[in-house]
Amino acid sequence: MSNPVFVALDTPDLEQAITIAKSVRGHVGGLKLGLEFFCAHGHHGVHEIQKLDLPIFLDLKLHDIPNTVAKAMQAINMLEPAVVTVHASGGRAMMEDAKAAANEHTKVVGVTLLTSLDQNDMGKIGYQGTPHDQVERLADLAREAGLDGIVCSGNEVGAAHKIWKDGFFVVPGLRPKGGAMGDQKRAVTPQQARNNGASLLVIGRPITGAEDPNAAARAIEATL
Numbered sequence: 001m002s003n004p005v006f007v008a009l010d011t012p013d014l015e016q017a018i019t020i021a022k023s024v025r026g027h028v029g030g031l032k033l034g035l036e037f038f039c040a041h042g043h044h045g046v047h048e049i050q051k052l053d054l055p056i057f058l059d060l061k062l063h064d065i066p067n068t069v070a071k072a073m074q075a076i077n078m079l080e081p082a083v084v085t086v087h088a089s090g091g092r093a094m095m096e097d098a099k100a101a102a103n104e105h106t107k108v109v110g111v112t113l114l115t116s117l118d119q120n121d122m123g124k125i126g127y128q129g130t131p132h133d134q135v136e137r138l139a140d141l142a143r144e145a146g147l148d149g150i151v152c153s154g155n156e157v158g159a160a161h162k163i164w165k166d167g168f169f170v171v172p173g174l175r176p177k178g179g180a181m182g183d184q185k186r187a188v189t190p191q192q193a194r195n196n197g198a199s200l201l202v203i204g205r206p207i208t209g210a211e212d213p214n215a216a217a218r219a220i221e222a223t224l
């Protein structure tokens with residue numbers, strides 16, 4: 001992938017999503033559509049964004065019983081997404097069925113531990129160990145289930161890469177040096193994530209919330 005940055009078009013406003021995507025398309029490698037956009041616009045919205053002719057990452061974070069996730073995957077296959085997310089904590093059978101139901105050319109990746117969570121949150125949820133432990137445990141499970149890779153923070157991607165040499169590593173929660181964290185708790189810079197072994201970098205607000213999204217995307221591209 002020449003430019004590993006996928007910009008997260010996190011808005012329920014279709015026109016705004018198209019405007020931002022048009023302004024940054026020369027400086028990103030793809031477009032990520034998540035729950036906010038998909039719940040508002042569904043397949044129609046994805047078709048509109050596809051007109052911009054960049055790969056589409058559908059970040060739907062599917063998490064349910066295996067049969068339901070497999071059927072949901074079948075229902076988005078006609079959109080031919082480049083990447084789709086499921087929650088790795090849905091378990092091995094769910095991930096196996098998700099991968100089996102997906103298009104041959106769609107990468108299915110498992111979210112390990114959301115980048116908005118830290119060690120303190122893990123304790124409250126009832127997860128054992130550190131974020132590294134959780135990411136490595138679920139990376140192993142995702143690999144065994146036949147997924148293409150995982151989603152984790154830039155802090156853990158180096159360790160995950162060591163245990164899964166040919167895995168595909170999606171890293172969100174990225175902030176240029178000094179950038180506002182917002183709800184992200186395990187953030188690193190795009191450059192750090194890339195150096196640590198990220199395959200795909202997800203960047204939302206540092207680009208979409210900038211006064212000049214094109215300049216922000218260009219500045220990030222220049223650091224990679």
Ligand SMILES: O=c1ccn([C@@H]2O[C@H](COP(=O)(O)O)[C@@H](O)[C@H]2O)c(=O)[nH]1
Binds near residue numbers: 008111182202203
């Ligand atoms: O662990 C995760 C998984 C997914 N995301 C998604 O990435 C973007 C990040 O947006 P920013 O504005 O750059 O914080 C967003 O769409 C999340 O749903 C994540 O942040 N962490």
